[in-house]
Amino acid sequence: MSNMTPLQCVELQFDAYNARDLSRFLEAFAEDVQSFRLPEMTPTLTGKASYAAFYAEQRFNRPGLRAELINRIVVGNTVIDHELIHGLGGAPIETAIMFVIENGLINKVFAIPGKS
Template sequence: MTLKTPLQCVELQFEAYNQRDLPRFLTAFADNVRSFRLPDMTLMIDGKAAYGEFYASQRFSHAGLRAELLNRMVIGNKVIDHELIHGLGPEPIETAVMFVVEEGLITTVFAIPAKSPL
């Protein structure tokens, strides 16, 4: 099996996210994936099973959910997306997401919201 490049890995999760295809979405992530919110390094999700539970109940349950890619950078094994997330509220949510990819799977995700959470 050929390992996915960091770009291929992130593209796969992005497409599956927009299709709300949870099984396919999860194939891009390592079992020990961890997600943090910056700048305070709050651990948001710990592990692939928790990822599945969160996205099934908190994201993919929204019929209008979709991510709009504004910009993407690849720097070594890191991919940084600038996105607008539609369908979670009345206005899109602007965010940046940095994915760290190791051995063909996303191991760490850093979410950088444009606005600080209340």
């Protein structure tokens, strides 16, 4: 169990994402974390080990990777970020990410891709 507030937890993962610091990034997540890409409700990633493999092999190895925060909303144990993700293609990718925090760690992540 972590003593982080929902905001602190999301700030930790955001800063570690931009630093491409995998071990620090994973500190923000629960062992049984699940990730979804809405509108689908089938998990795209399940468990911290899946997160570690995905971000090591498909994200943190990209030198131009960074997230630009446009807006952040905190509602109870849920934090919603509006972001531009740079470094995955030619143009930044607009997305909203909803983090649900339980016991001080990110337990569920819902990605809402922007329409291009």
